[in-house]
Amino acid sequence: MFNRIESFVEENLNPLYRAHYALWIYWWPVWRSAYSGSQIRKYWDKFGLVKPGQSFLDYGCGTGCFSLPAAKIVQNAGTVYALDCFPRQLEITKKRAHKAGLANIVTMLSDEKVQLDDGSVDVVWMCDVFHELMQKRQVLEELHRVLKPSGILAIYDDWTDKVPAFTEGLFVEDSRDRKIILLKPIS
Numbered sequence: 029m030f031n032r033i034e035s036f037v038e039e040n041l042n043p044l045y046r047a048h049y050a051l052w053i054y055w056w057p058v059w060r061s062a063y064s065g066s067q068i069r070k071y072w073d074k075f076g077l078v079k080p081g082q083s084f085l086d087y088g089c090g091t092g093c094f095s096l097p098a099a100k101i102v103q104n105a106g107t108v109y110a111l112d113c114f115p116r117q118l119e120i121t122k123k124r125a126h127k128a129g130l131a132n133i134v135t136m137l138s139d140e141k142v143q144l145d146d147g148s149v150d151v152v153w154m155c156d157v158f159h160e161l162m163q164k165r166q167v168l169e170e171l172h173r174v175l176k177p178s179g180i181l182a183i184y185d186d187w188t189d190k191v192p193a194f195t196e197g198l199f200v201e202d203s204r205d206r207k208i209i210l211l212k213p214i215s
Protein backbone atom coordinates (compact mmCIF):
# COMPACT_ATOMS: atom_id res chain seq x y z
CA MET A 29 0.00 0.00 0.00
CA PHE A 30 2.76 2.45 0.98
CA ASN A 31 4.64 1.86 -2.27
CA ARG A 32 1.46 2.57 -4.21
CA ILE A 33 1.02 5.88 -2.36
CA GLU A 34 4.61 6.85 -3.15
CA SER A 35 4.21 5.95 -6.81
CA PHE A 36 1.01 7.97 -6.95
CA VAL A 37 2.72 11.03 -5.48
CA GLU A 38 5.65 10.73 -7.86
CA GLU A 39 3.74 9.98 -11.03
CA ASN A 40 0.46 11.84 -10.81
CA LEU A 41 0.85 15.06 -8.90
CA ASN A 42 1.25 18.33 -10.70
CA PRO A 43 4.75 19.78 -11.27
CA LEU A 44 4.34 22.39 -8.53
CA TYR A 45 3.47 19.79 -5.94
CA ARG A 46 6.25 17.56 -7.23
CA ALA A 47 8.75 20.40 -6.80
CA HIS A 48 7.50 20.94 -3.26
CA TYR A 49 7.75 17.21 -2.53
CA ALA A 50 11.29 17.05 -3.93
CA LEU A 51 12.27 20.07 -1.85
CA TRP A 52 11.18 18.35 1.34
CA ILE A 53 12.69 15.00 0.43
CA TYR A 54 16.06 16.33 -0.64
CA TRP A 55 16.55 19.57 1.27
CA TRP A 56 15.14 18.57 4.62
CA PRO A 57 18.18 16.42 5.54
CA VAL A 58 20.49 19.25 4.48
CA TRP A 59 18.61 21.74 6.67
CA ARG A 60 18.61 19.31 9.59
CA SER A 61 22.32 18.47 9.26
CA ALA A 62 23.43 22.05 8.71
CA TYR A 63 21.52 23.76 11.48
CA SER A 64 18.17 22.77 12.93
CA GLY A 65 19.11 19.24 14.02
CA SER A 66 21.83 20.37 16.40
CA GLN A 67 19.61 23.16 17.77
CA ILE A 68 16.80 20.72 18.51
CA ARG A 69 19.18 18.13 20.02
CA LYS A 70 20.14 20.70 22.66
CA TYR A 71 16.83 19.75 24.28
CA TRP A 72 18.08 16.16 24.56
CA ASP A 73 20.90 17.48 26.75
CA LYS A 74 18.69 19.89 28.64
CA PHE A 75 16.23 17.15 29.63
CA GLY A 76 18.74 14.27 29.76
CA LEU A 77 16.52 12.50 27.27
CA VAL A 78 18.84 10.05 25.50
CA LYS A 79 21.15 7.69 27.39
CA PRO A 80 23.27 4.60 26.69
CA GLY A 81 21.36 1.32 26.69
CA GLN A 82 17.96 2.81 25.93
CA SER A 83 15.29 1.52 23.65
CA PHE A 84 14.51 4.67 21.61
CA LEU A 85 11.63 4.95 19.15
CA ASP A 86 11.99 7.72 16.56
CA TYR A 87 8.37 7.97 15.40
CA GLY A 88 8.20 9.62 11.96
CA CYS A 89 11.97 9.36 11.61
CA GLY A 90 12.10 10.85 8.10
CA THR A 91 15.59 10.39 6.72
CA GLY A 92 17.04 9.53 10.12
CA CYS A 93 18.33 12.96 11.14
CA PHE A 94 17.64 12.08 14.77
CA SER A 95 17.83 8.28 14.54
CA LEU A 96 21.55 8.37 13.75
CA PRO A 97 22.62 10.70 16.60
CA ALA A 98 20.36 8.74 18.98
CA ALA A 99 21.97 5.45 17.88
CA LYS A 100 25.41 6.86 18.69
CA ILE A 101 24.25 7.83 22.19
CA VAL A 102 22.33 4.65 23.08
CA GLN A 103 25.32 2.65 21.78
CA ASN A 104 25.24 -1.06 21.06
CA ALA A 105 23.57 -1.88 24.38
CA GLY A 106 20.58 0.10 23.15
CA THR A 107 18.42 0.14 20.03
CA VAL A 108 16.88 2.87 17.92
CA TYR A 109 13.62 1.96 16.20
CA ALA A 110 13.25 4.29 13.23
CA LEU A 111 9.61 4.27 12.13
CA ASP A 112 8.05 6.06 9.19
CA CYS A 113 5.10 5.60 6.86
CA PHE A 114 7.15 6.20 3.70
CA PRO A 115 9.51 3.46 2.50
CA ARG A 116 11.78 5.98 0.81
CA GLN A 117 12.52 7.66 4.15
CA LEU A 118 13.42 4.30 5.67
CA GLU A 119 15.67 3.37 2.75
CA ILE A 120 17.60 6.62 3.18
CA THR A 121 17.81 6.07 6.95
CA LYS A 122 19.14 2.54 6.38
CA LYS A 123 21.77 3.74 3.89
CA ARG A 124 22.88 6.54 6.20
CA ALA A 125 23.11 4.14 9.16
CA HIS A 126 25.14 1.67 7.10
CA LYS A 127 27.49 4.43 5.91
CA ALA A 128 27.95 5.61 9.50
CA GLY A 129 28.66 2.04 10.66
CA LEU A 130 25.66 2.00 13.00
CA ALA A 131 24.23 -1.48 13.51
CA ASN A 132 21.72 -0.63 16.24
CA ILE A 133 19.03 1.00 14.10
CA VAL A 134 15.96 -1.05 13.20
CA THR A 135 13.65 0.48 10.60
CA MET A 136 9.89 0.00 10.75
CA LEU A 137 7.28 0.80 8.12
CA SER A 138 3.98 1.88 9.66
CA ASP A 139 1.51 4.73 9.91
CA GLU A 140 0.15 3.86 13.33
CA LYS A 141 0.91 0.43 14.78
CA VAL A 142 4.31 -0.19 16.35
CA GLN A 143 5.62 -3.75 16.12
CA LEU A 144 7.09 -3.71 19.62
CA ASP A 145 6.05 -5.33 22.90
CA ASP A 146 3.99 -3.56 25.52
CA GLY A 147 6.09 -1.52 27.95
CA SER A 148 9.36 -2.02 26.08
CA VAL A 149 10.45 1.50 25.06
CA ASP A 150 12.30 4.10 27.17
CA VAL A 151 11.86 7.13 24.94
CA VAL A 152 9.54 7.96 22.09
CA TRP A 153 10.84 10.91 20.07
CA MET A 154 8.44 12.60 17.69
CA CYS A 155 9.93 15.60 15.93
CA ASP A 156 7.83 17.67 13.54
CA VAL A 157 5.43 14.77 13.09
CA PHE A 158 2.52 15.45 15.46
CA HIS A 159 0.91 18.08 13.21
CA GLU A 160 1.01 15.61 10.30
CA LEU A 161 -0.72 12.73 12.08
CA MET A 162 -4.15 11.94 10.71
CA GLN A 163 -5.04 9.63 13.62
CA LYS A 164 -3.50 11.50 16.54
CA ARG A 165 -5.35 9.74 19.35
CA GLN A 166 -4.78 6.26 17.90
CA VAL A 167 -1.06 6.89 17.49
CA LEU A 168 -0.81 8.25 21.04
CA GLU A 169 -2.62 5.16 22.37
CA GLU A 170 -0.10 2.98 20.55
CA LEU A 171 2.84 4.98 21.94
CA HIS A 172 1.35 4.68 25.43
CA ARG A 173 1.18 0.91 24.94
CA VAL A 174 4.84 0.50 23.95
CA LEU A 175 6.32 2.90 26.52
CA LYS A 176 7.66 1.60 29.81
CA PRO A 177 5.84 3.06 32.85
CA SER A 178 9.03 5.06 33.50
CA GLY A 179 9.29 6.07 29.84
CA ILE A 180 8.97 9.49 28.21
CA LEU A 181 7.19 10.71 25.12
CA ALA A 182 8.94 13.80 23.75
CA ILE A 183 7.09 15.81 21.11
CA TYR A 184 8.79 18.66 19.28
CA ASP A 185 6.31 20.52 17.12
CA ASP A 186 4.72 23.87 16.29
CA TRP A 187 1.50 22.35 17.63
CA THR A 188 2.55 21.40 21.15
CA ASP A 189 -0.32 23.52 22.52
CA LYS A 190 -2.73 21.12 20.84
CA VAL A 191 -1.12 17.99 22.30
CA PRO A 192 -3.07 17.92 25.65
CA ALA A 193 -6.37 17.76 23.75
CA PHE A 194 -5.38 14.25 22.60
CA THR A 195 -3.61 12.84 25.66
CA GLU A 196 -6.36 12.64 28.29
CA GLY A 197 -6.10 9.42 30.28
CA LEU A 198 -2.88 8.44 28.48
CA PHE A 199 -0.18 10.96 29.39
CA VAL A 200 0.52 13.78 31.82
CA GLU A 201 2.80 16.69 31.12
CA ASP A 202 6.23 16.36 32.68
CA SER A 203 7.92 19.46 31.31
CA ARG A 204 7.84 21.86 28.41
CA ASP A 205 10.04 24.46 26.73
CA ARG A 206 9.06 26.47 23.65
CA LYS A 207 8.28 23.87 20.96
CA ILE A 208 8.97 20.74 23.02
CA ILE A 209 6.70 18.94 25.45
CA LEU A 210 7.69 15.90 27.54
CA LEU A 211 4.93 13.56 28.68
CA LYS A 212 4.84 10.68 31.14
CA PRO A 213 2.52 7.72 30.57
CA ILE A 214 -0.34 7.26 33.02
CA SER A 215 -0.28 3.73 34.44
Ligand SMILES: C[S@@+](CC[C@H](N)C(=O)[O-])C[C@H]1O[C@@H](n2cnc3c(N)ncnc32)[C@H](O)[C@@H]1O
Pocket residue numbers: 060087088089090091093094111112113114117138139140154155156157160161162
Ligand atom coordinates in the same frame (compact mmCIF):
# COMPACT_ATOMS: atom_id res chain seq x y z
C1 LIG B 1 8.48 16.75 8.72
S1 LIG B 1 9.04 15.11 8.62
C2 LIG B 1 10.05 15.01 10.09
C3 LIG B 1 11.08 13.92 9.99
C4 LIG B 1 12.01 13.82 11.20
N1 LIG B 1 11.29 13.50 12.40
C5 LIG B 1 12.78 15.10 11.38
O1 LIG B 1 12.41 15.89 12.25
O2 LIG B 1 13.75 15.32 10.63
C6 LIG B 1 7.60 14.17 9.14
C7 LIG B 1 7.76 12.69 8.96
O3 LIG B 1 6.67 12.03 9.60
C8 LIG B 1 6.25 10.96 8.78
N2 LIG B 1 4.86 10.65 9.14
C9 LIG B 1 3.76 11.41 8.93
N3 LIG B 1 2.66 10.79 9.38
C10 LIG B 1 3.08 9.61 9.90
C11 LIG B 1 2.42 8.49 10.51
N4 LIG B 1 1.10 8.47 10.71
N5 LIG B 1 3.15 7.44 10.92
C12 LIG B 1 4.50 7.42 10.71
N6 LIG B 1 5.19 8.45 10.13
C13 LIG B 1 4.49 9.52 9.74
C14 LIG B 1 6.44 11.49 7.37
O4 LIG B 1 6.53 10.45 6.43
C15 LIG B 1 7.74 12.26 7.51
O5 LIG B 1 8.87 11.45 7.25
